[in-house]
Amino acid sequence: MSEKPSLSPAVFSILLALVDGEKHGYAIMKESAAQAPSTKMGPGTLYGSLDRMVADGLAEETGTTDDERRRYYRITRAGREALTQEATRLRSALSALRRKGVRPEVTI
Amino acid sequence: MNPLLWKLYRGALILLPAAFRQQYADQILQTARDAAMGHPAALLFPFSLFSDLALTACRENARMLGKQISRHPFFYQALCLSIVAFVLAFGGYAVMHLTIRHSANQPQRQMADDAARMYSIADRVTVTGAPRVELSHSLEPFTIAYDENGKVINSDAALNGVVPAPPAGVFAYARQYGSNELTWQPRRDVRLAIVVRHFTGAHYSGFVLVGRSLATAEQGEMIARWAALLGWIAIVVLLTLSASFFSWMEGRQRTA
Numbered sequence: 001m002s003e004k005p006s007l008s009p010a011v012f013s014i015l016l017a018l019v020d021g022e023k024h025g026y027a028i029m030k031e032s033a034a035q036a037p038s039t040k041m042g043p044g045t046l047y048g049s050l051d052r053m054v055a056d057g058l059a060e061e062t063g064t065t066d067d068e069r070r071r072y073y074r075i076t077r078a079g080r081e082a083l084t085q086e087a088t089r090l091r092s093a094l095s096a097l098r099r100k101g102v103r104p105e106v107t108i
Numbered sequence: 109m110n111p112l113l114w115k116l117y118r119g120a121l122i123l124l125p126a127a128f129r130q131q132y133a134d135q136i137l138q139t140a141r142d143a144a145m146g147h148p149a150a151l152l153f154p155f156s157l158f159s160d161l162a163l164t165a166c167r168e169n170a171r172m173l174g175k176q177i178s179r180h181p182f183f184y185q186a187l188c189l190s191i192v193a194f195v196l197a198f199g200g201y202a203v204m205h206l207t208i209r210h211s212a213n214q215p216q217r218q219m220a221d222d223a224a225r226m227y228s229i230a231d232r233v234t235v236t237g238a239p240r241v242e243l244s245h246s247l248e249p250f251t252i253a254y255d256e257n258g259k260v261i262n263s264d265a266a267l268n269g270v271v272p273a274p275p276a277g278v279f280a281y282a283r284q285y286g287s288n289e290l291t292w293q294p295r296r297d298v299r300l301a302i303v304v305r306h307f308t309g310a311h312y313s314g315f316v317l318v319g320r321s322l323a324t325a326e327q328g329e330m331i332a333r334w335a336a337l338l339g340w341i342a343i344v345v346l347l348t349l350s351a352s353f354f355s356w357m358e359g360r361q362r363t364a
Contacts, residue, residue, distance in 0.1 A: 044124075044136060044160045
């Protein structure tokens with residue numbers, strides 16, 4: 001697996017929201033806000049990030065609801081790899097912090 | 109959220125780049141409506157919605173610009189260089205304009221100093237007959253002396269047979285500061301570079317006005333202005349041709 005640049009907080013939380021199944025915009029926003037309240041994003045940021053993610057092959061559109069008002073997205077294989085890589089990077093950063101005596105308030 | 113704010117939000121979506129708007133405007137609106145249902149009483153919700161839209165507009169427009177630049181790099185380089193050339197050409201023109209206008213006050217300064225000294229020590233002024241300089245077409249420097257009330261004491265110039273007087277403010281300024289240098293337009297088509305000195309003597313006190321037509325200086329300015337403009341246009345044409353050539357070369361290399 002080649003080393004890729006770290007993901008932005010918005011992209012990371014969108015991938016995290018999509019990892020357990022496809023979702024539409026508001027569902028992604030709601031789950032992101034629940035997982036990381038500090039990285040709250042609005043609809044503009046959400047669709048800007050999704051547009052880039054689709055272009056980078058991290059996510060893909062799967063279709064719309066019957067009334068075509070909501071578009072669904074799902075994570076791709078490349079998206080999963082990027083998410084795993086980011087999680088590994090975060091875990092190493094956390095370990096490094098712990099070794100240096102810094103104890104962030106997180107539970108894994 | 110207030111229906112008016114919804115209308116405003118929908119209208120503000122125009123700030124997004126057209127391609128992005130076309131693809132996501134409906135989704136953004138739907139997601140914002142869904143989010144509003146989830147925060148019915150949140151006062152800050154409209155604020156967060158609008159600030160998110162403003163940030164997205166900046167981000168997406170910058171991204172779109174970046175894409176366009178990467179698609180046509182030579183044309184953007186040419187555009188940047190044209191702007192630099194514009195600043196240089198017209199900056200150069202502005203410097204030249206100031207230099208020409210400043211030098212148009214010579215030799216009036218020296219003549220005004222001499223005349224003011226002469227009038228301040230004079231016992232009597234002899235009027236030197238008919239004015240020799242006709243201001244409507246002569247390029248010669250001229251001198252007019254006025255008393256403290258602005259009445260002509262002596263003059264070697266006239267405009268269609270009448271010695272003109274500048275506005276009272278010109279004398280007031282010269283009285284307060286000792287001197288005044290300005291462009292005077294006694295008639296629509298007559299522009300003069302004048303130097304006014306205040307003098308005080310035992311018998312006379314008042315003002316000496318020494319001037320000269322700005323026609324020569326304005327000709328020089330016009331040449332400088334056209335040189336700057338034509339020089340800039342030539343640079344823009346050259347840059348556009350080079351950009352087209354390099355784009356064509358790049359396209360050929362890509363297809364090869």
